[in-house]
Amino acid sequence: MNGNLIKLSRTNRSVSKNTFKEALNYMKLENTEPPSIFPSSAYLYAILMDDRIRKNNW
Numbered sequence: 001m002n003g004n005l006i007k008l009s010r011t012n013r014s015v016s017k018n019t020f021k022e023a024l025n026y027m028k029l030e031n032t033e034p035p036s037i038f039p040s041s042a043y044l045y046a047i048l049m050d051d052r053i054r055k056n057n058w
Contacts, residue, residue, distance in 0.1 A: 006047075013040050023048060027058035 001007070005014035015038075023044050038044050047053060 008040060008043050011040070011043070013043075015040050015044060019044065020048070027054075 002014070004017050006017065006020070007014050019038055023038055027048065048058075
């Protein structure tokens, strides 16, 4: 974390907290296609679908 950004450890990219908030509107996803409008969508999908994050909420 760096302020409002989450630094992705395996790439030179960061994702803002606001991007995660917007992506939550698309949860209950089958795959990464719907959030592909977001930067780093595969990472975003993987983080949001992690059981430690979602805790069966979606």
